[in-house]
Amino acid sequence: MLDLCLLGTGGMMPLPNRWLTSLMLRCSGSNMLIDCGEGTQIAMKEKGWSPKPIDIICFTHFHADHISGLPGMLLSIGNAERTEPIHIIGPKGLRRVADGLRIVAPELPFEVIYHELEEPVQQLSFGPFVIDAFKVNHKVTCYGYRVSIRRLGKFDAARAQEQNIPIRYWNRLQHGETVTLDDGVIYTPDMVMGEARRGLSVTYCTDTRPTPAITEMAKDVDLFICEGMYGERDKLDNAKKNRHMMMYEAAEIGAAAKPREMWFTHYSPSEMRPDIYKDDIWKIHPVKFARDGWTKDLTFDDEDKD
Template identity: 35%
Template structure:
């Protein structure tokens, strides 16, 4: 997987940070999942290698404008750019009204099937490779966090062990790799499970919407390879963060530490902080959770 921060600011666009949007690209097929779609997200995409027609799922954390105002334009542009595959949008109650009203009033006609899913807590999507779980956070409006879990993969086929047991390469190896039980020419029955190494653990990526520090954040981030957590304010602004249902740099780091994540990226940075302030914000979080980086627009992370 590959993650691109398309917007890392809070509230409204700023000179160096656009409002929130994150793209998660699946390298096995090139498909892209978008998390939030703030104003001018499609402009940000123009500076990347992301193709709008490859976006097949959009997950909205909550319905504040800095997370959804870019959505109608992107949906229309995807159609103009020969996007014909179905697109699924997931989000809180109200996302359907927002999208359908925007498209109707602007007379935007899509060339692809658009499926809108108003979600509740739990597993909201699953396929043979991964699943995604949503939980409610602590924000002034309904806000969700998303936990993307890649399913464990079977271990490598133990070729040398097979050869030692007199089982030479051939079509049978594929059956054993799939864990099947097969009968050999000499009458022996063997199970592929006996010739596989340990399972390869899938990766976990947690992307949270706007929130105060809460238990749901920690649960969603448990043992994640990567946590993306808002840090709208610095450590000295805990009172105002609480008042506006947001988090500080230190609070984001505390979630990462308590959840046992491997890496933390802080984002959704208030425009009150100039570029010269960013290293200090990162330092504040690192004092609690050393493996922290402050995100910036167009940063690409290979997972």
């Protein structure tokens, strides 16, 4: 299972009833955070989730509304007595920017490991998370993220028996491990496992003009979270100038990608009631106008369950 919380939905600046955009995901005891603007700690406390288990922090880009909350977040994680390393992912220049922010948080009880993105598409894996970072089109280098939880095929006991594989090795093979015996005999997972089944996936994308990469990375995902910066169609010139996306443009991406569900986030401070555009947007694609604290539990398809 993958559960997530959209901690905040605001762009540019926090508002009294809207924190800056940040997404937290949890799976199999491992947690990851995407973006950490001012107020993210408060939003997390309001949700009742702890920062201590955060293993990975991903940044889309280095504008303040997406990264200025990092020093306080790291201090909170340290105060929660975490000692395990934390991986931080972001565009090239990440170490320089993060270390600059860490001047006010220089001593931490855990190691910080940086992963700088340089390719248009780059994949990293940590624990249960497979992270596909993809470059989008903003005024500075910016990435979107597709987070996937893969699922192995079903274990076929009959095949294992036909090949005389001892029962004591079945569990290891079922969990993807290759077994090598002292006499040189090798048992591999593909000998007893069926085809990989549909896993879980979430795509998160803000601060960009529409690009083909977004459509590709949002195809058939369980949840597509995309910026809906402006709803008024006469703000298109402003969106183009600042490299942001109109709600109707994001909805068109959703219509092409066909995710199982789509949420808007990263609203302009001027959009105090973004859902007033629902009738117009739903003519294109049924998008939900997310609010701070929205959560969702994603589970594997029922027909695929053992």
